[in-house]
Amino acid sequence: MSASIAVTTAEASNVIAVPAIALDGSAGNYSVRVIAADGSSQLVPVQVGLVTTSLAEIQSGVSAGDTVSIGRSRRGPAPPRRPAAG
Numbered sequence: 001m002s003a004s005i006a007v008t009t010a011e012a013s014n015v016i017a018v019p020a021i022a023l024d025g026s027a028g029n030y031s032v033r034v035i036a037a038d039g040s041s042q043l044v045p046v047q048v049g050l051v052t053t054s055l056a057e058i059q060s061g062v063s064a065g066d067t068v069s070i071g072r073s074r075r076g077p078a079p080p081r082r083p084a085a086g
Contacts, residue, residue, distance in 0.1 A: 015057045015059075017056060017057055019055065019070050020051055020054055021070050023056055024043065030047075032044055034062060
């Protein structure tokens with residue numbers, strides 16, 4: 001016999017949420033990289049609420065509609081491309 005259960009310990013609705021991997025920093029001191037219309041980016045400090053394995057609630061620092069980067073930018077030229085094996 002087996003059973004599957006789910007326990008909800010916290011819930012938030014009508015919030016701004018970003019992918020949790022977009023967070024940079026550690027507990028209590030987070031920022032996210034916001035992409036401007038001209039393509040430039042900057043780290044913006046944010047106040048974080050609930051965090052799950054996939055999403056983070058943003059209580060302040062970014063607004064709905066802001067573009068947030070989930071990747072890391074590299075400095076210098078891109079590595080050479082290798083042809084796909086086939």
